[in-house]
Amino acid sequence: MKRPTFNDFKRKALQKPEVKKEYVTLTATYSLRKQLIENRLKAGLTQEELAKILHTKKSNISRLESVNSKISPKLSTIEEYAKAVGCKLEIHFVPHKN
Amino acid sequence: MKRPTFNDFKRKALQKPEVKKEYVTLTATYSLRKQLIENRLKAGLTQEELAKILHTKKSNISRLESVNSKISPKLSTIEEYAKAVGCKLEIHFVPHKN
C-alpha cells in the first residue's frame, strides 16, 4: 500500500461538500492571480512597465495581482491586462459534475 | 468556385488589424452574455428564479445578460451566477498568435 499523496488528501477533502464549495470559489480567483503574474513575466514586464502600458500606476497592478487582495476586479480590467501582456481572455462555463 | 460564405467574409475581415482588435474585445464580452443565458436556460431557470437564488432582483439579471449593456461586471458577480446555474467558471489567458 503506497503512502497517501497530496492528491489523495485533496481528493478525499473534496468529498466534503463544505470544503468543495470553498474550493470552487478559491481556485477561480487564485488561478486568476497566478495567470496574471505568470503572463506578465512571460511578457518580460515589470509591474511599473505594465502600469505604463495601461495608463495607470504600479501600485494598482500590485493590488490586482495580490493574493490577499479583497477586491473582485471588473472583467474589463482583466481583459485589458490580458491584452497588454499579449493574451486573449477566454471565459468558460463548465458544467459541474454531479 | 464556390460562393463566398460568411466564414470567408469573417476570415478576410479579420486580416485588417483594426477589425481584429475590435473583434478580440467584442467576442469576450459577447461570448460571456451568450454563456450566461445559455446556461441559465440549460438549468431551466427564469431570470426571476435565478434572481431569487442570488438574493437579488430579475431586473439586475436582465442587465447582466443584456447584450447592449454598457457595464463590465465584476468577476465575483459572474462567478456567483455560474455557481447558481451549476457551473464552474474557468478563465484562461491564451497567448496571441503573432
Next chain:
DNA sequence: ACAAATGTTATCAAATTTGATACCCTGGTC
C-alpha cells in the same frame, strides 16, 4: 383577444473598484 409570465429599461442610493499619491520593505550593487 385577454391574462399571466417573462424579460427589458430607467433611475436612484449604496457598495465596490479604480487611479493616484505617498510611504515601507527586500535584495542586490556600489
Next chain:
DNA sequence: GACCAGGGTATCAAATTTGATAACATTTGT
C-alpha cells in the same frame, strides 16, 4: 552605509457596478 529597482500596502476621491423599485414590452397559453 547609501542607493536603486521591484514589489507591497494604506488611503482618499472619482468612477463604476450593484440592488431595489417601478413602469413598460414581449412572449406564452388559453
